[in-house]
Amino acid sequence: MTGPGRVPQYRRLYEILKRHIAEGIYREGDLLPSENELCQLYSMTRPTVRQSLGKLAGEGYITKHQGKGSIVHQFPRDIGILSISGTTTAVGDRNLKTRIIVRPVIKPWPDDFMFALSELEKESGCVYMERLRLLDDSPIFFDISYITNLNLPRITSRQFENRSLFQILREHYGVEVRGGEQRIRAIPASGRTGRFLGIARGQPVLHLERKMETSVNGLFLYSSIYCNTIKYSIFGRF
Amino acid sequence: MTGPGRVPQYRRLYEILKRHIAEGIYREGDLLPSENELCQLYSMTRPTVRQSLGKLAGEGYITKHQGKGSIVHQFPRDIGILSISGTTTAVGDRNLKTRIIVRPVIKPWPDDFMFALSELEKESGCVYMERLRLLDDSPIFFDISYITNLNLPRITSRQFENRSLFQILREHYGVEVRGGEQRIRAIPASGRTGRFLGIARGQPVLHLERKMETSVNGLFLYSSIYCNTIKYSIFGRF
DNA sequence: AAATATTACTTGTATTTACAAGTAGTTTTT
DNA sequence: AAAAACTACTTGTAAATACAAGTAATATTT
Numbered sequence: 001m002t003g004p005g006r007v008p009q010y011r012r013l014y015e016i017l018k019r020h021i022a023e024g025i026y027r028e029g030d031l032l033p034s035e036n037e038l039c040q041l042y043s044m045t046r047p048t049v050r051q052s053l054g055k056l057a058g059e060g061y062i063t064k065h066q067g068k069g070s071i072v073h074q075f076p077r078d079i080g081i082l083s084i085s086g087t088t089t090a091v092g093d094r095n096l097k098t099r100i101i102v103r104p105v106i107k108p109w110p111d112d113f114m115f116a117l118s119e120l121e122k123e124s125g126c127v128y129m130e131r132l133r134l135l136d137d138s139p140i141f142f143d144i145s146y147i148t149n150l151n152l153p154r155i156t157s158r159q160f161e162n163r164s165l166f167q168i169l170r171e172h173y174g175v176e177v178r179g180g181e182q183r184i185r186a187i188p189a190s191g192r193t194g195r196f197l198g199i200a201r202g203q204p205v206l207h208l209e210r211k212m213e214t215s216v217n218g219l220f221l222y223s224s225i226y227c228n229t230i231k232y233s234i235f236g237r238f
Numbered sequence: 239m240t241g242p243g244r245v246p247q248y249r250r251l252y253e254i255l256k257r258h259i260a261e262g263i264y265r266e267g268d269l270l271p272s273e274n275e276l277c278q279l280y281s282m283t284r285p286t287v288r289q290s291l292g293k294l295a296g297e298g299y300i301t302k303h304q305g306k307g308s309i310v311h312q313f314p315r316d317i318g319i320l321s322i323s324g325t326t327t328a329v330g331d332r333n334l335k336t337r338i339i340v341r342p343v344i345k346p347w348p349d350d351f352m353f354a355l356s357e358l359e360k361e362s363g364c365v366y367m368e369r370l371r372l373l374d375d376s377p378i379f380f381d382i383s384y385i386t387n388l389n390l391p392r393i394t395s396r397q398f399e400n401r402s403l404f405q406i407l408r409e410h411y412g413v414e415v416r417g418g419e420q421r422i423r424a425i426p427a428s429g430r431t432g433r434f435l436g437i438a439r440g441q442p443v444l445h446l447e448r449k450m451e452t453s454v455n456g457l458f459l460y461s462s463i464y465c466n467t468i469k470y471s472i473f474g475r476f
Numbered sequence: 477a478a479a480t481a482t483t484a485c486t487t488g489t490a491t492t493t494a495c496a497a498g499t500a501g502t503t504t505t506t
Numbered sequence: 507a508a509a510a511a512c513t514a515c516t517t518g519t520a521a522a523t524a525c526a527a528g529t530a531a532t533a534t535t536t
Contacts, residue, residue: 067528305498
């Protein structure tokens with residue numbers, strides 16, 4: 001028995017390799033050590049190593065090529081939940097700030113909410129908040145979040161400034177955000193949205209509507225995100 | 239020995255289940271047969287079945303829950319351009335038409351091309367074409383494609399009307415499109431783009447810049463896609 | 477010199493086996 | 507009746523093994 005028990009081995013290797021890629025130990029275009037080499041290096045069997053690499057490949061950190069190896073990609077740097085890339089230069093570990101526009105408050109759901117809600121959710125109401133994310137001091141995301149008000153004591157008094165919402169949910173409530181669905185469209189900026197993002201009313205804004213699942217049954221996290229894509233664009237792999 | 243040889247078993251099951259979901263044999267929220275049941279039904283071992291389910295989960299057709307099972311998701315009314323399968327397959331049985339705006343021609347690459355090109359690509363030039371995709375007779379995508387002109391004889395004289403570009407590449411040239419990267423932004427419609435999409439000049443349009451990798455080394459497929467997201471939105475899982 | 481074959485790598489697919497951990501309904505105990 | 511324990515399921519993690527298939531460099535043949 002070698003494992004620490006709680007964290008799966010494949011996840012351990014996944015985290016290590018991801019960190020190495022982020023830190024630039026492996027560079028864009030480099031080949032990762034072969035699966036057999038990784039087996040030896042980390043004392044795992046190939047299926048386990050392959051599980052790690054599969055996860056990395058799924059998220060775009062590497063692409064695998066039969067007979068050749070796994071090629072590293074530098075790009076998917078997440079800023080919060082989204083990956084973005086600059087038009088001129090690549091986004092590294094830039095200066096990302098979060099500003100609270102509306103502090104978390106408990107409210108009923110809006111009447112015309114963007115996703116269908118269960119009865120339980122409707123009864124519980126939601127925690128509402130608005131945040132603005134700035135990259136190098138330019139506003140990029142205006143984020144309106146709705147969290148089902150289910151067993152989240154004292155959430156309205158937490159310190160959200162410059163901290164990830166995901167982080168708070170994980171650390172204080174043991175809630176893991178897993179994934180979800182999203183709709184994307186281009187819309188004209190409203191007066192208010194435009195003001196936050198520094199965009200004239202009516203000018204194009206990227207709008208994302210997301211529903212995220214969590215490890216807690218029935219607890220979902222919704223957000224409506226407006227993006228200023230003049231200088232930066234949303235980046236993704238598929 | 240039961241397998242037909244060429245198509246992997248896990249892929250066979252993946253295709254079957256995907257078709258069953260698309261056809262509504264499994265409905266939104268249904269539980270798929272358990273992994274052990276699938277093993278028996280299709281004479282496979284559990285790792286193989288899990289490989290199929292993993293692929294389905296990765297593409298958002300199901301979500302897996304430990305101790306419970308795999309829950310089916312249907313893509314009801316949104317267009318899944320964010321998945322590798324391409325527009326034609328993902329939309330399902332809707333009325334999707336393709337109209338050629340500019341027939342394929344061999345050209346040099348534009349000077350300010352949206353992605354970096356290798357020397358080989360620059361020398362080879364590209365096959366250029368413009369297509370308009372209509373969904374239920376409303377124009378939704380205006381698609382400008384660039385394919386590296388590498389060993390694609392007679393491509394300029396192929397019949398592209400109402401056929402997927404991916405399909406032609408696969409059937410006539412044995413080229414499989416695998417995946418790639420994309421950038422998304424909201425931009426104001428130009429006069430020409432707006433005309434094709436039925437949108438006033440300056441109104442918001444979703445713009446995707448994609449680079450797709452293929453099974454052929456050095457052969458990439460680029461496209462610049464303008465989307466009318468007034469009636470439909472781009473849907474994706476993550 | 478050029479074409480072909482070999483070789484030593486790489487990842488891909490698949491089986492078999494074992495146990496851990498989460499879920500939900502049933503039974504037993506309190 | 508309510509709480510606790512049990513049970514029979516589900517998916518998750520992991521090992522050991524085998525062979526297929528793609529890649530690229532080297533060696534051989536033509």
